[in-house]
Amino acid sequence: MSSAFVAPSGEQTYAGTTRYRRPARPYERFMAEQDIPVYRGIGVRDLRALELRPWARLGGNGAFIQTDGTDGQWGMFLIEVPGGGVTNQERHLYEEVFFVVDGRGTTEVWLEGGPRVQRFEWGPGSMFAIPPNANHRIVNGSSDPALLLAGTNAPPIMNIFSSESFVFDNPARLVDFADDGDYYRPPEDIVPDPVRGRAMWRTNLVPDVVNVELPLDNERSPGYRRVEPHMATDAFFCFIGQHEPGRYSKAHRHPSGAVLICVKGEGYTYTWPREAGMRPWETGQEHLVKRQEYVAVGMVSAAPGGGDWYHQHFATGPEGLRLLVWDGSGRSYYGWGAPGEELVASRVSVHHGGRSIDYEDEDPHIRREYVRQLERRGVAPRMGLTGPDRGAAPDAPSQTGRPKGA
Ligand SMILES: [Fe+2]
Structure with a gap:
């Protein structure tokens, strides 16, 4: 770039260039x-x-x-x-x-x-x-x-x-350790998280994320289990989730932030921009779909594109798929809007104002490919569409106007 500023010379030119490289932060x-x-x-x-x-x-x-x-x-x-x-x-x-x-x-x-x-x-x-x-x-x-x-x-x-x-090299003291010195005690009781009432631990040490028993949650797939360890100052959000063998999550969308770390089993993830629609294969948008395979321990960015991307996770191994999900954006995890504004959880169906695609609405390619993947590994598909996975609707509006969901 030349050292002297050049002002636009005619109606159709701009100062500077319209193509540039993002500088490193x-x-x-x-x-x-x-x-x-x-x-x-x-x-x-x-x-x-x-x-x-x-x-x-x-x-x-x-x-x-x-x-x-x-x-x-x-x-x-x-x-x-x-x-x-x-x-x-x-x-x-x-x-x-x-x-x-x-x-x-x-x-x-x-x-x-x-x-x-x-x-x-x-x-x-x-x-x-x-x-x-x-x-x-x-x-x-x-x-x-x-x-x-x-x-x-x-x-x-x-x-x-x-x-x-x-x-x-900063002298600020930002936390205190109590004199009893048990900052690193493993979790004991599961309590409801204060925002959505899902299973939560208050702890700074989980001894075995891979094998610890998880409570039923049912959010993304039937039989889905999940707990949120709330750690340190809560600036770094995480949860542990588990899909049963032969099952996969419903596609849902939200902005980037979460990374799924496969800690047990194996699987793959599809992720595609919202603009590609709910059935990208059927509508010729397949080239916009990204796919990541992983084993324990591998990972995938749930919504890599920065915007509102759909993503869907598939357990292919005989032991199902356990995911440690990290979202270091922490307090942004619950989304945007004014404090107190009522938000709808992403698990709620698109038919009810949410961001989740019901199994019966998904692209037929998804189920076909999943069954093929399981056959290759000798794992039985278990995707009967009954129970809490069917077309989830949001809960009734709360009286307090505080965020509520699942
Ligand atoms: Fe997600």
């Missing part, structure tokens, strides 16, 4: 400076297949993952801690959650100037949260390497403040 520059791989795309079939490289800042080997649609909202990275190794101690203003892909060890968390170190053990399938600006380090207690997936809301914080010392 501060968080994206931070990722590039770490000199480890940055993986992009709508998903990853198998995290264990990704190449990692030595990461000086944290220690061990690492790689960033920035799935389509999550730019600027939240980010992920993989960290491999060698056998007997320890990550470099750090603290940062952003919240961080970890899921253990492989390995066993302990994590130490303490507040700057605070006497007490919170120490807890983890193993395969554990998930834990590091609250903002708490010092922490990850200790691999075994002789084998440990692989952990982390999610953070570093992108918005770095993009706003654009100062590494502000983010990584």
